Amino acid sequence: QVSLVESGGGSVQAGGSLRLSCAASGSIFAIDYAAWSRGAPGMQREFVASITNGEITYYADSVKGRFTISTDSARNTVHLQMNSLKTEDTAVYYCHANIRRQSYWGQGIQVTVSS
Numbered sequence: 001q002v003s004l005v006e007s008g009g010g011s012v013q014a015g016g017s018l019r020l021s022c023a024a025s026g027s028i029f030a031i032d033y034a035a036w037s038r039g040a041p042g043m044q045r046e047f048v049a050s051i052t053n054g055e056i057t058y059y060a061d062s063v064k065g066r067f068t069i070s071t072d073s074a075r076n077t078v079h080l081q082m083n084s085l086k087t088e089d090t091a092v093y094y095c096h097a098n099i100r101r102q103s104y105w106g107q108g109i110q111v112t113v114s115s
Helices: none
Strands: 003-007 010-013 019-027 033-039 046-052 055-061 068-071 077-082 090-101 104-105 107-113
Touching: 003 090, 003 104, 003 107, 019 090, 033 068, 033 077, 046 068, 046 077, 055 068, 077 090, 077 107
Parallel strands: 010 107
Antiparallel strands: 003 019, 019 077, 033 046, 033 090, 046 055, 068 077, 090 104, 090 107
8 A cells, every 4th residue: 555655844934944755655666756736725736846757857937946856766755845935835735646657645744934
């Protein structure tokens, strides 16, 4: 049974940094594609960043230059380094990953940026 376990959220002041991680628990296969999105619970989510095969990255314009998505060498954990955080980055962040053509979602993790 594969599950995605998110960690690293919390509260930070504007201008600060946080690093989110998303670990694929229970899988012996590498993550083919992963993405982070964000939003309020029950509301439409906004795309943040994605990474394919551990190399090809794509970012929303709102986070470009501030956020960096990456994987570990085994490609079973995805990280989102968030720098120069703004109050508008406050949201629940969700991890999504495709492993061997199966799609998985994390439970979401709260990020709060205060002014």
